[in-house]
Amino acid sequence: MNDSREHPDDRPDDTRATLVAAARALFAERGYDGASVRAITSRAGANLGAVTYHFGSKEELYNEVVATMIRPMRDRVGAVARRPEAALDRLEAVVEVYFDHFSANGDLPHFLVERIASGQLPPPAVLATMRAVLQTVSGIVAEGQADGSIRPGDPVLMTLSVIAQPVYLSLVHAPLRTAMGVDIASDHLVAHARRFVRAGLSSSPAEAP
Amino acid sequence: MNDSREHPDDRPDDTRATLVAAARALFAERGYDGASVRAITSRAGANLGAVTYHFGSKEELYNEVVATMIRPMRDRVGAVARRPEAALDRLEAVVEVYFDHFSANGDLPHFLVERIASGQLPPPAVLATMRAVLQTVSGIVAEGQADGSIRPGDPVLMTLSVIAQPVYLSLVHAPLRTAMGVDIASDHLVAHARRFVRAGLSSSPAEAP
DNA sequence: GAATCATTCATACGTTCGTATGAAAACGAA
DNA sequence: TTCGTTTTCATACGAACGTATGAATGATTC
Numbered sequence: 099m100n101d102s103r104e105h106p107d108d109r110p111d112d113t114r115a116t117l118v119a120a121a122r123a124l125f126a127e128r129g130y131d132g133a134s135v136r137a138i139t140s141r142a143g144a145n146l147g148a149v150t151y152h153f154g155s156k157e158e159l160y161n162e163v164v165a166t167m168i169r170p171m172r173d174r175v176g177a178v179a180r181r182p183e184a185a186l187d188r189l190e191a192v193v194e195v196y197f198d199h200f201s202a203n204g205d206l207p208h209f210l211v212e213r214i215a216s217g218q219l220p221p222p223a224v225l226a227t228m229r230a231v232l233q234t235v236s237g238i239v240a241e242g243q244a245d246g247s248i249r250p251g252d253p254v255l256m257t258l259s260v261i262a263q264p265v266y267l268s269l270v271h272a273p274l275r276t277a278m279g280v281d282i283a284s285d286h287l288v289a290h291a292r293r294f295v296r297a298g299l300s301s302s303p304a305e306a307p
Numbered sequence: 308m309n310d311s312r313e314h315p316d317d318r319p320d321d322t323r324a325t326l327v328a329a330a331r332a333l334f335a336e337r338g339y340d341g342a343s344v345r346a347i348t349s350r351a352g353a354n355l356g357a358v359t360y361h362f363g364s365k366e367e368l369y370n371e372v373v374a375t376m377i378r379p380m381r382d383r384v385g386a387v388a389r390r391p392e393a394a395l396d397r398l399e400a401v402v403e404v405y406f407d408h409f410s411a412n413g414d415l416p417h418f419l420v421e422r423i424a425s426g427q428l429p430p431p432a433v434l435a436t437m438r439a440v441l442q443t444v445s446g447i448v449a450e451g452q453a454d455g456s457i458r459p460g461d462p463v464l465m466t467l468s469v470i471a472q473p474v475y476l477s478l479v480h481a482p483l484r485t486a487m488g489v490d491i492a493s494d495h496l497v498a499h500a501r502r503f504v505r506a507g508l509s510s511s512p513a514e515a516p
Numbered sequence: 517g518a519a520t521c522a523t524t525c526a527t528a529c530g531t532t533c534g535t536a537t538g539a540a541a542a543c544g545a546a
Numbered sequence: 547t548t549c550g551t552t553t554t555c556a557t558a559c560g561a562a563c564g565t566a567t568g569a570a571t572g573a574t575t576c
Contacts, residue, residue: 113523129425131340135564145525150565152523205426212424214478215417216338219486228479229487249506254489255499262475267467269423270437277428278438280463290464297458298507322553344534354555359535361553 114152116142122163126205129212130160164209165223171199171206172227179234185242186300189260190292192235196264197288207269232257239299249301256299263291323361325351331372335414338421339369373418374432380408380415381436388443394451395509398469399501401444405473406497416478441466448508458510465508472500 120142124133135149135156142148153159178191200206213220220228235257242248248256267287274280329351333342344358344365351357362368387400409415422429429437444466451457457465476496483489 127426129340129427131338131563132425134562136562145523146527147525147565147567148523156564208424208426211420211478214482215421215424216341217336217414217417218338219482225482225486228483232487232489251499251502252495255491255495256503258476258479259472259500259503262471263468266471266475269420270467273423273428273434274437274467277434278441280441282464286461286464290461291468293460294465294468294507297509298503300506340533343532345532354553355557356535356537356555357553365534 113142113144113148117144117148117152117159118163118166121159122167122205125160125163126208129208161221161223164221167203167206167209168223168227171195172230174199175231175234179238184247185238185245186247186296188238189235189242189299190296192231192238193260193264193291193295194288196261197268197284197291200264200268201284207265210265211269231261235260242299247301248299259298260295263295267291322351322353322357326353326357326361326368327372327375330368331376331414334369334372335417338417370430370432373430376412376415376418377432377436380404381439383408384440384443388447393456394447394454395456395505397447398444398451398508399505401440401447402469402473402500402504403497405470406477406493406500409473409477410493413477413481416474419474420478440470444469451508456510457508468507469504472504476500 117138121133121138124138124141127133128137136146138159139146139148149156149159153162174195175192178188178195181188181191183191210220210224213224219225232254236253239248239253239256243250243253271282271284271287274282326347330342330347333347333350336342337346345355347368348355348357358365358368362371383404384401387397387404390397390400392400419429419433422433428434441463445462448457448462448465452459452462480491480496483491
């Protein structure tokens, strides 16, 4: 019925990209240890040795997968931060970017926390993004505090509280639905998180939208 | 120098408890797959067969570890919810309970999200706690909305936003310090999260403490 | 068309894993 | 003490893992 390979008509030489796609799906479904090299190469329609040949090791393939997924998001956050808008509006936009990118890459939140949850350090690409976002967003917060629109407080802590919303909400979204019968529409989720973040940071009571 | 076993002077018959303690530490340090039965039994000073004998399987030992860690927290949240205080104060107290319990069980957040991050369902004890907390806390939110102290909005979403704070902040606390040089004092973390939650839910601007 | 390089392939190696097995030891009740 | 039960122990099994190896194949260049 359905072809077991990721790309039935792959042109030669994109074995590498096919591997990344298959690995991304399997890492998200089963976690790092649960996704064997054999399962990945089989799903990609490639030979068992392909991972070693193209990436050197399973670990490096994992890093590549994570980097591929997360890099565009880092860029989008950076772009939003440079907009000529009010600080609170840009922070809402950051929240929206997170949700939007998670929606297009529904498995990204898994990669963000999987290593941390296993007591290890996140992969390099995640660390780099955390660093960049922390700096960018806390800069926006500081601007908002300077112009009086955001209440006082440690900008780094405020940034973490902002990021916690899309990450945690997206992470529990699926289990909430499948295991607890709590079904939340994505746009409600985003709208709520934006309001919550604005209210949590604002120095004045939330104005109606 | 230090004994490799968990309890050098264990009385007979608490092998079971010693296994749970050793397993908890190793699961937290290395994740489920990273903590082998051999490593666990060796750390507990027990025989390799002890896990099968006392728990039936590694999976059931894991469930037992998680249940042991999370059950007291569920009770504490329930107790806080029944206090005769204002809704927002009780919600702050819930946040404090989370942080406090995480502080005494620094590895609990790992267990809360490990399975989710690997694309699986959380262990039964985590699901049960999520259910209970969701119901309890969203009840408090609804009360606060009824008396006008909390702004309108879906109580379930608001609950998730509240819980996101202690969970995410505790989760990233260690990697932030060790890998990114961001060192945050625990009491600052708690105080910030309480303020952020109150501000995010309150129907009036935050009053000075 | 031969030579060079890149890629694919089948297969094998050594390790580690969770669990099973059955004997040995410890324990408690009679 | 003796019997029956519970708990420990050493060891074995089969499976799955990541990676290495070297031959085969394909593509590119001269």
